[in-house]
Amino acid sequence: MTEQLILIPGRSAKQGVGLNKGKLKDEYKKVTTTLEVSFEDAARMGLETGDHVKISNHIGETNVTVKALREGKIPEGYAFIPYGPPSSCLFDGETCATGMPASKGMTIDIEFIKKGEKKKTTLPPRSAAG
Amino acid sequence: MSAVSKDNKIVNEKIVENATCTFCGCCCDDITLTVDMDKKVVTKAKDACVLGKSWFLNHVIEDKPIARIAGKEVPLDDAIDEAAKILIEAKFPILYGMSDTICEAQRQCVPIMDDCLGTIDTTTSVCHGPSGMAFQGVGEPSMTLGEVKNRADFVMYWGGNPAEAHPRHFARYAVTPEGMFTPNGKDDRTVVICDVRHTKTAGVADIFLQVKPGKDFELLWMLRAACKGVEIPENSKEICGVDKETLEDLFEKMKNCNYGVIFFGMGLTMSRGRHFNSGALMALATDLNEFTHFVAKPARGHGNVTGADNVVSWQTGYPFGVNFSRGHPRFNPGEFTTVDTLTRGEADAALIIASDPVANFPKPAIDHITSDKCKLISIDTKNTPTSEAAHVSIQTSTYGINTGGTVYRMDDVPISLRPAFDSPFPSDLEVLTKLREKVNKLAKKLNRPYATKKYI
Numbered sequence: 001m002t003e004q005l006i007l008i009p010g011r012s013a014k015q016g017v018g019l020n021k022g023k024l025k026d027e028y029k030k031v032t033t034t035l036e037v038s039f040e041d042a043a044r045m046g047l048e049t050g051d052h053v054k055i056s057n058h059i060g061e062t063n064v065t066v067k068a069l070r071e072g073k074i075p076e077g078y079a080f081i082p083y084g085p086p087s088s089c090l091f092d093g094e095t096c097a098t099g100m101p102a103s104k105g106m107t108i109d110i111e112f113i114k115k116g117e118k119k120k121t122t123l124p125p126r127s128a129a130g
Numbered sequence: 131m132s133a134v135s136k137d138n139k140i141v142n143e144k145i146v147e148n149a150t151c152t153f154c155g156c157c158c159d160d161i162t163l164t165v166d167m168d169k170k171v172v173t174k175a176k177d178a179c180v181l182g183k184s185w186f187l188n189h190v191i192e193d194k195p196i197a198r199i200a201g202k203e204v205p206l207d208d209a210i211d212e213a214a215k216i217l218i219e220a221k222f223p224i225l226y227g228m229s230d231t232i233c234e235a236q237r238q239c240v241p242i243m244d245d246c247l248g249t250i251d252t253t254t255s256v257c258h259g260p261s262g263m264a265f266q267g268v269g270e271p272s273m274t275l276g277e278v279k280n281r282a283d284f285v286m287y288w289g290g291n292p293a294e295a296h297p298r299h300f301a302r303y304a305v306t307p308e309g310m311f312t313p314n315g316k317d318d319r320t321v322v323i324c325d326v327r328h329t330k331t332a333g334v335a336d337i338f339l340q341v342k343p344g345k346d347f348e349l350l351w352m353l354r355a356a357c358k359g360v361e362i363p364e365n366s367k368e369i370c371g372v373d374k375e376t377l378e379d380l381f382e383k384m385k386n387c388n389y390g391v392i393f394f395g396m397g398l399t400m401s402r403g404r405h406f407n408s409g410a411l412m413a414l415a416t417d418l419n420e421f422t423h424f425v426a427k428p429a430r431g432h433g434n435v436t437g438a439d440n441v442v443s444w445q446t447g448y449p450f451g452v453n454f455s456r457g458h459p460r461f462n463p464g465e466f467t468t469v470d471t472l473t474r475g476e477a478d479a480a481l482i483i484a485s486d487p488v489a490n491f492p493k494p495a496i497d498h499i500t501s502d503k504c505k506l507i508s509i510d511t512k513n514t515p516t517s518e519a520a521h522v523s524i525q526t527s528t529y530g531i532n533t534g535g536t537v538y539r540m541d542d543v544p545i546s547l548r549p550a551f552d553s554p555f556p557s558d559l560e561v562l563t564k565l566r567e568k569v570n571k572l573a574k575k576l577n578r579p580y581a582t583k584k585y586i
Contacts (some may be wrong), residue, residue, distance in 0.1 A: 006343060008326065010396070011182055011431070013294040020153070020184040023489055025516050060493045073328050078343060080327060085515065091492035096404065098263065099255035099451055099467025101492045102169060104345055104401040 002111045003045050005037065005079045007055070007090065008104045015082035023084075032084025035064040035110075039077045042068035050116025055079075055108045060089035063113060079108070136334050137283075142167040149548045151178055152230070152433030152530035155540035156303070161186070166548045172531070179297035181278035183526060189531050190466035194513070196555055198523045206524065209565070213481065213507045214524045214568035216574070220479035220505070222455075223248035224261075227466040227485030228512075229257075229435035231558040232547070234442040236434075237239040238562035242583045245309075249477075252438040253485050254450040255467040258428040260399040262439065262449045263463055264409035270414045273391065273425040274541045279519065280309035281423075284387035286322040289346060290395020290429050293330035299429070302434025304393070305334055305550065311388070321385050324349070325397060337380060340476075342371035347403045350410035356381045356415040385421040390428040399428075415483045430540035433530070445585065447451055457580050472498045479505045484526075484558065488515040509561055525559055527553035535559065 018028035035055065043047065051066045064086055074080055083088050091101045092106060146185065163186060164174035172194040175186040196211035206213075217223045223246045225308050228236045243250040254262060268501050285304045292299040305316055316334075323335040326343045334551040340417055341349050350369040352362055362381070367373040376578070384390055385425055392415055398407035418424035439449040444454045448461035451468075471477045473496035480499055488496055496502055500519045508520035511528045532553035536544050554559055573581035 008343065011291065011295040013297065013330075015180045016153070016295070016556070017184040020181070020188045021511065022188075023486065035299040053501070075326065075340070075343070078326070085489050088490055088496065089493050093469055093473030093494035095464055095469055095473075096465065096493030097258045098404045099251075099463040099469060100399060100404055101256065101469050102402065104397065105401050 002069045002108055002109045003041075005041065005110055006077060007081060007106050007108045009081050009083050009087040010104070012082045015084065019116065028084065032082050033062075033074045033086050034067050034071050034081070036067045036074060036080040038076045038078070039071055040070050040073045041079075042066065045110070045112070046111065048092045048116065049072050052113040052116060054113055055090065056111070057090050057106055057108050059092050062086040079110070087104075138327045141571045143494040145429070146259075146548055146550050149175075149550060150530055150537065150545055151175075151182040151185055152537055152547070153163045153181050154296050154433060155430030155436060156298055157433060157537055157539040157545050158182065158298050159545050160302075162584060163550050167551060168310045169459050170551050170553075170557055181297060189528060191553055191555075192484065192513070192525070196525055197256040200319060206561070209522050209524050210561065210564050210568055212365075213565055215371055215505060216247065216479050216505045216522070217242070217511060218569055220246065220248070222471070223479040223481070224471050224477040225250045225481045225483065227253060227483040228438040228441075229432035229567050231434065232529050232533070232537060232542075233434065233441050233484075234535050235435040235529075235562050236551060236557035237445065238559065238586070240445040241583075242440060242481070242562070242566050242569050243452075244577060244583065244585075245569045247455045247457070247578070248447075249451075249453045249455075249466045249468075249471060250442060251452070251466065251468045252440055252450045252473075253432060253435055254441060255463065255527060256469060256490070257396065257431055257435060258399055258408070259463060259467065261394075261406035261412075261428045263405040263451060264412060265301065265404070268409045268414065270412060270427075271419065271425045272427065272542075274543055275304070275539065276543075277389075277425075278305045278391050279303050281311050281389040282309075282391045283312055283318055284390035285382060286319050286324065286390070286392040287429070288324045288394040289397020289399075289401075289407075290325075290455050291325070291329040291331045292395075293333065295430055295431065299393075300334060301504070302415060304391070310580065311401035320387065322380065333403075337376070337383075338382070338566055339372045339376065343371040344371075344402045345400065346398055346407050347410050348409070352377060353381060354410065354414050354417055356419060357414070363448060378474060383422070384418055386505045387422055390415075390418060390424040392424075393429045394426065395429050395446070396431075416460055418431075427541060432471070434544055435538040436540055439545075440538055441541065454580075469495050472496075472504070475503060477504055479507070481507045481509070482497040482516050482520070483509045483562070484511065486510070486514040488519050506547075509558060525555050526558045526561055527555040529558065532554075533557040533559070
C-alpha cells in the first residue's frame with residue numbers, strides 16, 4: 001500500500017558526526033537513510049522502527065529505514081530525513097529564480113518493502129543494576 | 131612539547147591553545163587541542179562540542195595520491211595544467227563551493243573565473259542565498275555574537291536546530307552565558323523556538339511555537355502587522371498553527387525586552403517563500419526597533435561560508451551567483467546559481483572547491499555534473515562522491531587543522547586559525563594560486579581583454 005507524507009530533510013548531529021568520519025563510510029550511509037515518521041503515521045501504515053520502505057516522488061526514489069518518533073516530535077503527515085544522497089534523489093532542480101531548490105516540504109510516496117530485523121534487547125539482571 | 135604517557139613512553143605531544151573549530155559557522159576559537167605529533171593525529175579536543183570533536187579527532191592523513199586525472203595518479207602540476215586547460219576551453223565554466231576553505235584561498239577563485247569568463251557561486255546559494263537576496267531588499271539589522279552574549283534578554287531561533295547543527299551556540303553566545311547585562315545567564319533571558327518539529331533545540335525553550343509547515347511567512351506577517359497596531363486574528367491557529375493568546379504574549383515579550391535577537395535557519399530559506407520568508411523576518415526585526423533594540427542574523431552552516439560571501443562581495447560587488455561572461459560581474463540568482471546552471475545542462479566544466487554537490491544537489495543537477503557533458507574538477511580535503519566522480523581530483527590539507535588563514539564567523543567577525551600539525555598535502559591556497567597563474571597565462575595567450583586586470 002502506498003501512502004503520502006510531506007518530507008522535511010535537515011541537519012542532525014549524527015549526520016554531522018558521520019560526515020566527519022567519511023561520507024563513503026557506513027555510519028554516514030546509515031544516518032542518511034533513516035526516515036523519521038510520527039508514531040501515529042507509523043501505526044496507521046503498520047510500520048515499526050527498522051522496517052524498510054521505498055520513498056519516491058516525480059524526481060526519483062530511494063530505499064530507507066523507518067524510525068517511529070514518540071508523540072509530538074514531528075507532526076502527523078510529515079517525515080524527517082537527514083541531508084545526504086538519499087534525500088537529494090528527491091530534490092527538484094527548480095529554484096523559482098532563487099538558486100535554492102525546494103529542499104523542504106516535498107510530497108513523497110511511501111511504500112512498504114520488508115520488515116526490519118527485530119533487535120534483541122538483553123536487560124541486565126536486577127542484582128547487577130543494584 | 132614532549133611528555134610522558136601512562137605507560138612511561140615518551141610521546142611527542144603538542145598542545146594548541148585557542149584553536150578554532152571550523153566545522154560550523156560558530157567558529158569556536160577556544161578549543162585546546164592535544165596533538166600526537168608522531169602519529170599526526172589530534173587526540174583530545176577540550177571544550178569542543180560533539181561535532182567539533184568528530185571534526186578534530188577523525189582527521190587523519192590519508193594514504194592517497196595528491197592528484198589524479200581520470201583515476202590515475204599524476205604529479206600535482208599536471209593536474210593543475212589539465213584543470214586550467216579544461217576551464218579556459220569551456221564555453222560555460224562554473225566554480226562552486228569555497229565554504230570550507232580560508233579567505234586567502236577564496237580570493238584566488240574570483241580572478242580564475244574572471245579570466246575564464248565563467249560563473250562563480252558559493253554554497254550560500256543552497257544555504258542562506260535567499261537571505262542574501264533579502265538583505266538587498268530590506269537590509270540586515272545586524273550585530274555581533276559578543277553583543278548578543280552581553281546584552282540580549284530575548285533570544286529566538288526560527289526554522290533552525292542549533293542543538294544539533296551549532297551545539298555551542300547556546301553556551302557560548304546566546305542562551306546560558308553570563309553577559310555584562312545578563313549576569314544570571316539563562317535566567318535573564320526569554321528563549322523562544324519556532325519550528326515545524328519539536329527538535330532537541332525546543333528543549334531549551336521558554337516558549338515553543340510549532341508553526342504549520344510552509345506557514346512561516348503568514349506568522350511573521352501577523353507579528354509585523356501587530357507592530358503597526360493590527361490585532362492578531364482570532365483564527366491564527368488555523369492559519370499558522372499558533373493560537374492568538376500565545377502570539378499576543380510573544381509580541382508583548384518582544385516589545386518589552388531590552389535587546390532582542392532572532393537567529394534563523396534554513397527552515398525559512400529552503401521552504402516555500404524562500405527569500406520572502408527571510409525578508410519578512412528581517413523586516414519584523416526592523417519594525418520592532420520602534421519599541422526596543424532588535425536584531426536578526428542567519429545561523430550559518432559551514433565553517434567559512436560567511437567568509438565566502440564576504441570575499442566574493444568585496445571582489446565582485448555580489449555575494450554569490452556571479453557571471454563574468456560579458457567581462458564584468460553580473461548577479462542573477464536563478465540564472466547564475468549552480469543548481470540552475472547544472473539542471474539546465476549549461477555548464478560544460480565545473481571546478482568544485484571544498485564541497486560536495488554530487489551528494490547534496492538535486493538529482494537533475496547531479497545527473498548533469500556526473501555526465502560526459504560536464505568535465506568535473508574537484509579540490510577537496512576528503513574523499514567524497516564528488517571527488518570520486520571527478521575527472522581531475524586534487525586532495526588538499528584541511529584548514530584549521532593543517533593550515534592557517536582567516537575565516538569569518540557567522541556574525542562576520544574574522545578569526546585567524548591556529549593549525550595543529552603539517553600535512554603532506556598542499557593547501558587550497560597553494561593549489562588555487564598555481565591554478566590562477568596558469569589560467570591567467572592561457573587567458574593572455576587567447577588575448578582575453580580582462581586577463582590583465584589587477585585583483586587585490
